Amino acid sequence: ETGVTQSPTHLIKTRGQQVTLRCSSQSGHNTVSWYQQALGQGPQFIFQYYREEENGRGNFPPRFSGLQFPNYSSELNVNALELDDSALYLCASSSSGGPLNYEQYFGPGTRLTVT
Amino acid sequence: AQSVTQPDIHITVSEGASLELRCNYSYGATPYLFWYVQSPGQGLQLLLKYFSGDTLVQGIKGFEAEFKRSQSSFNLRKPSVHWSDAAEYFCAVGPRDSSYKLIFGSGTRLLVRP
Numbered sequence: 001e002t003g004v005t006q007s008p009t010h011l012i013k014t015r016g017q018q019v020t021l022r023c024s025s026q027s028g029h030n031t032v033s034w035y036q037q038a039l040g041q042g043p044q045f046i047f048q049y050y051r052e053e054e055n056g057r058g059n060f061p062p063r064f065s066g067l068q069f070p071n072y073s074s075e076l077n078v079n080a081l082e083l084d085d086s087a088l089y090l091c092a093s094s095s096s097g098g099p100l101n102y103e104q105y106f107g108p109g110t111r112l113t114v115t
Numbered sequence: 116a117q118s119v120t121q122p123d124i125h126i127t128v129s130e131g132a133s134l135e136l137r138c139n140y141s142y143g144a145t146p147y148l149f150w151y152v153q154s155p156g157q158g159l160q161l162l163l164k165y166f167s168g169d170t171l172v173q174g175i176k177g178f179e180a181e182f183k184r185s186q187s188s189f190n191l192r193k194p195s196v197h198w199s200d201a202a203e204y205f206c207a208v209g210p211r212d213s214s215y216k217l218i219f220g221s222g223t224r225l226l227v228r229p
Binding site: 004006031033035041042043044045048055056058090092099101102103104105106107108109111 | 119147149151156157158159160161164166205207209213214215216217218219220221222
């Protein structure tokens with residue numbers, strides 16, 4: 001069984017730039033969620049994708065957007081980067097249907113630094 | 116307001132001692148409940164989950180957790196801690212509202228004395 005993978009591992013960007021983070025879901029999973037984890041805090045839900053559509057969204061501005069592809073992999077795009085966007089970005093995959101949506105398995109994360 | 120509270124920021128235990136990490140939640144209906152562990156620079160690993168039924172759930176690495184409805188708690192326990200258990204532990208809830216999001220506590224950092 002292949003786990004959740006994310007790329008890149010680390011990224012450094014300048015304020016105002018755009019960034020794309022990538023995630024491959026665990027085999028057998030069709031749903032992908034993205035979280036932002038600031039230093040010293042718990043992860044915050046950004047959004048979830050199912051059947052290539054956004055399936056739920058947290059309290060993040062529209063400059064955070066995503067995509068899901070037919071193979072269930074996903075991208076997180078962040079436009080107009082701000083210094084506060086510096087964080088660990090975590091991708092999680094799950095199955096669909098009731099509580100299974102919430103049983104989420106996480107990748108190792110992408111550490112984004114905005115300077 | 117909906118919330119997840121982990122009251123202990125840091126806990127230090129000696130290797131071989133027992134462990135209990137506290138988690139309280141505030142939601143209208145009993146949510147789905149989870150514990151995750153995060154080693155430095157790593158992602159989150161699911162230790163155990165509670166959906167319904169038996170209130171004592173067993174997880175990986177010898178961990179267990181007990182759901183207590185009357186106390187809105189879901190505390191994590193381990194009878195004998197190993198040095199490799201040193202990590203950050205997060206309690207998370209999944210509200211039964213079709214939002215599909217997990218809401219995490221602020222975490223408890225576990226230090227293990229040799």
